[in-house]
Amino acid sequence: DADVTQTPRNRITKTGKRIMLECSQTKGHDRMYWYRQDPGLGLRLIYYSFDVKDINKGEISDGYSVSRQAQAKFSLSLESAIPNQTALYFCATSDLSMDEQFFGPGTRLTVL
Amino acid sequence: QKEVEQNSGPLSVPEGAIASLNCTYSDRGSQSFFWYRQYSGKSPELIMFIYSNGDKEDGRFTAQLNKASQYVSLLIRDSQPSDSATYLCAVTAGITQGGSEKLVFGKGTKLTVNP
Secondary structure, three states, X not given: OOOEEEEOOEEEEOOOOOEEXXXXXXXXXXXXXXXXXEOOOEEEEEEEEEEOOEEEEOOOOOOOEEEEEEOOEEEEEEOOOOHHHOEEEEEXXXXXXXXXXXXXXXXXXXXX | XXXXXXXXXXXXXXXXXXXXXXXXXXXOOOOOEEEEEEOOOOOOXXXXXXXXXXXXXXXXXXXXXXXXXOEEXXXXXOOOHHHOEEEEEEEEEEEEOOEEEEEEEOOOEEEEEEO
16 A cells, blocks of 8 residues: 555546545654645645644645644645646655655646 | 756656756755656656765666755666656755755756667
8 A cells, every 4th residue: 555645636626616635644754745736837835744733834825725634644625726726736744854755646636 | 935946858868878967956054955756647756865965876876966066966877768757856945953844846857768
């Protein structure tokens, strides 16, 4: 089984809908991250969390919210989806003692 | 704003040649440096990390770090068609009590290895 999983893997939705993307990990890592990737713009950090009680904004948090339900689970929500949120979304984890991040398989989100 | 710059490419090399990928970064406080490989439509995969000035070799891959010049490179020897991918450079940013806060990624260099 994969160490970092994301659900759903693909999602098509309409403008204005609320969407939740979920990330789970079995690596036992404390830190979790949400990124989006757009062609030509690279990976951009949305939110990150160092433990269950810690949430931090990244460089592009507007329009997004997160919830760290447990050490192993970190969810990303789009309260009212808009077309420019169409992107590939990745969850990543890292251990407190290391800087390396390990990525989930990604969620391809299309907002019509 | 911490920045990581990479040549977007595409970089095209023949099979068996050495591919050289370069990266510069703006934050002199960065401590750790990473190279990720990303195949089209897939997630980034960590292939190399380096913390100290100099070279680090792992199989066909060599990472080189020069902190004075704020420069990191990745050499791929005996390039294979399966090495064709986008290579992302990442550096640490922000220092907390528990270590670095996050990674800043370059936009990636697309490498094509021609048979």
